[in-house]
Amino acid sequence: MANKITDMSKIRKAIKFYCNGKSKLFISKYLSLSRNTVKKCISLFEVLGLSFEVINEKTDAELELLFSHTTVESISPKLQKLYDFFPKMERELKKVGVTVHHMWEQYIALNPDGYRSSQFGHHYKTWGKRVNPVMHMNHKAGDKMYVDYAGKTLFIIDKDTGEIKEVQFFVAIFGASQYTYAEASMSQQKEDFVSSVENAMRFFEGTPAAIVPDNLKSAVIKSSRFEPTINEALADLAEHYQTTILPARAYKPRDKSLVEGAVKILYRRIYVNLKETKFFSLEELNRQIWDLLDAHNSRKLTGRPYSRIELFLEDEKQKLSPLPQERFEIKYQSFATVMQNGHVQLSQDKNYYSVPY
Incomplete structure (x- = not known):
């Protein structure tokens, strides 16, 4: 599936069948897909943690990015535990001063036999590309x-x-x-x-x-x-x-x-x-x-x-900073020439105002 692009309508149907409890063998025969393609599609679907409703809303181009250009690693319990840590890590990184290294230290404290820092960073980038196919900026909370x-x-x-x-x-x-x-x-x-x-x-x-x-x-x-x-x-x-x-x-x-x-x-x-x-x-x-x-x-x-x-x-x-009690009131400025009758006209309300001597 990584080498040959699969029809995205079949991907949608395969995931729908899987969510409805159909076997991989049934999906493979019904959609005329290889069993290996079905396995990879379902494995990636489980890794991403998406619902069928989310998959169904995506365009064919977005699905192609998720399912056609991504190879699926066999998910070991060790790697799955790491992927489960990443959503929390993504939130923490939005706080000022928090870095990937800080989050790795937290991860390794909870999982002493976990991945080292270089592998940790590599897997986070891989996970990020899967859940965010388009490159995105790292935004800080309240910024x-x-x-x-x-x-x-x-x-x-x-x-x-x-x-x-x-x-x-x-x-x-x-x-x-x-x-x-x-x-x-x-x-x-x-x-x-x-x-x-x-x-x-x-x-x-x-x-x-x-x-x-x-x-x-x-x-x-x-x-x-x-x-x-x-x-x-x-x-x-x-x-x-x-x-x-x-x-x-x-x-x-x-x-x-x-x-x-x-x-x-x-x-x-x-x-x-x-x-x-x-x-x-x-x-x-x-x-x-x-x-x-x-x-x-x-x-x-x-x-x-x-x-x-x-x-x-x-x-x-x-x-966020607290709101002021009073709402904003827009102000207008106008430059006007004093006319011979000692008045100026304000165009905003089309009125004349006398000018002090």
Whole structure:
């Protein structure tokens, strides 16, 4: 199976049959697969610790990465004990100051006859590639909140006119736990963007050390590799919540890969369930989004025995700074010429104001 690519639909069926209690011999004959291929497929399925539901949600390309390009080691009790240690280790590595060597010392203290440090590191990399086929960054708990808009929009219908209005789909995610927030907003203008970012922090009940937006105009007025110019309203929000803004670098997709990955997942778990339904207000749409979001955050992470919300509450929430009692109030500045009648016009509210002599 490592040398010849197997049809991924057969892989799905093989795992489904196995989960339903069918024998390897039956699966081999029914799907016209070699017994060795079936054994390897099932062995890898057991090593990864995935449910059939998770396997069924993956695309053919993702399954090919998991099942076609990975050789399966015979899992000894010693190696299985090591693999059982890795999910805990992955969580610990998200804490500041924790290293792989520190975790090996903990492992060897519990298992004196276990693997030495070099083999320990090798097996951790192998396990990491199996549960995370795409390379990922190591995020520290409470460090960064990534925010972005989905490319595809949603719609609401005006009750009075029947007009279909396009609305934006905002997503925020914490790096370490992947705990996610989403909402619909009327636009990507700075007022709506700042409000969505604030709503996300209120949802998470804490402030991260930094907020990482994309280079949209509501966040960054002028992008720069070294010193980007932050939109004034967003900078004021950061000052109010005692955090900082770290815009993703232009043409550096890995800077925002986490939130883009979250958007892709939410397309499958939220967007697909909403696009055929008619909504007549933003509040009605958001209620449905939040119901689906709760289910998403409560699902077990791929290859791990815990969910996003469990990981957030146990490891990340206590690392966040407390929220200020007062919500942020956006401020506007305007430069105007005094007219001959001694007044200036404020374009924001289209009113005239007298100027002291």
